[in-house]
Amino acid sequence: MRFSEKLRQEADPIFNAIFEHPFVKGIGEGNVPKQALIHYVMQDYEYLTTFCRIYGLAVSKCTTREDMTFFQEQIGFVLNEEIHPHNNFCEVAGVRYEDLQKAPLAPTAHHYTRHMMEASINGSLGETLAALAPCPWTYWEIGRKLKSEVNPDKQHPFYDWISFYGNDEVGTITETFMAKIDACAEQAGEREKELMLSHFLKSSQLEHQFWTMAYEQEEWPVRLQSSISSL
Numbered sequence: 001m002r003f004s005e006k007l008r009q010e011a012d013p014i015f016n017a018i019f020e021h022p023f024v025k026g027i028g029e030g031n032v033p034k035q036a037l038i039h040y041v042m043q044d045y046e047y048l049t050t051f052c053r054i055y056g057l058a059v060s061k062c063t064t065r066e067d068m069t070f071f072q073e074q075i076g077f078v079l080n081e082e083i084h085p086h087n088n089f090c091e092v093a094g095v096r097y098e099d100l101q102k103a104p105l106a107p108t109a110h111h112y113t114r115h116m117m118e119a120s121i122n123g124s125l126g127e128t129l130a131a132l133a134p135c136p137w138t139y140w141e142i143g144r145k146l147k148s149e150v151n152p153d154k155q156h157p158f159y160d161w162i163s164f165y166g167n168d169e170v171g172t173i174t175e176t177f178m179a180k181i182d183a184c185a186e187q188a189g190e191r192e193k194e195l196m197l198s199h200f201l202k203s204s205q206l207e208h209q210f211w212t213m214a215y216e217q218e219e220w221p222v223r224l225q226s227s228i229s230s231l
């Protein structure tokens, strides 16, 4: 079995819990509370900004230009393409995208981004890839599942979101992650492979927790006036 398949197999209960999450189910049913959509976009905008910084850290781990090019292209994808699903959520919620930017990271988004940063600063390229992979991988599987089960037409409120993540481009990104993880695992010792599995499972758990954070509009326990904590 490919190492990437083993990661996916170990994470199966988490992926299944994500498919059953009320936010994710709500996307398929065309029925997500407005405040959940708003909280999601506010947090995801900051999450994806940090994700680009982590891709920069990943570049510092690369030994080939091919790997560098992959991460460079992924930064372009986040900055230029992933604004479309955010715009879909904003349109449904009836808010302007510009008004949802620069929010302080909520506890779960903070935890998730710091987990990936730690893996990419202190770990190998394989550990970095394993920590980052659940981001495209879970969304690709959600998109593909909703596309086949719901088969939305253009009248569906989340047609754009489902079409975006169920699209072959996100599938190709996921498959490239898998191939790079497999190549790293072939060179890795047992300890490094254990860490890759651990990082993959932690990020998958935090993907699930991110949906809950948005659905329940998680905030820090004490509300402050200042937005200085936005990093």
Ligand SMILES: Cc1ncc(CN)c(N)n1
Pocket (backbone or CB within 6 Å): 044, 047, 048, 082, 134, 135, 136, 139, 207, 210
């Ligand atoms: C938290 C999260 N995870 C994954 C994705 C899809 N790139 C996203 N936009 N946000």
